[in-house]
Amino acid sequence: MVSxxxxxxxxxxxxxxxxxxxxxxxxxxxxxxxxxKSARNNHIVWFIVLAIxxxxxxxxxxxxxxxxxxxxxxxxxxxxKVKKKKK
Numbered sequence: 001m002v003s004x005x006x007x008x009x010x011x012x013x014x015x016x017x018x019x020x021x022x023x024x025x026x027x028x029x030x031x032x033x034x035x036x037k038s039a040r041n042n043h044i045v046w047f048i049v050l051a052i053x054x055x056x057x058x059x060x061x062x063x064x065x066x067x068x069x070x071x072x073x074x075x076x077x078x079x080x081k082v083k084k085k086k087k
Contacts, residue, residue: 027057034060037068 010020031050038046046063053059 023056027054030057030060030064034063037064041068043068 006020007017010017013020015023031054034050035047038050046067050060050063
């Protein structure tokens with residue numbers, strides 16, 4: 001039953017079933033990693049955006065490697081400034 005559903009879905013998109021499974025796996029892996037990272041960083045807005053939008057892994061990859069690190073840099077510089085003031 002599931003096999004027929006996947007076959008029908010793949011044929012509607014005009015791709016072979018093996019390519020459809022690879023693309024679906026790619027999307028799921030990146031989405032789960034990005035959702036996990038956004039939850040760990042307490043980025044609620046990013047979590048909601050990543051959960052709703054499907055960009056075939058592009059937004060998820062950008063979040064993991066670009067956007068999630070932007071906030072950490074500013075936090076690190078604040079910590080360094082606070083440590084320097086204490087000395």
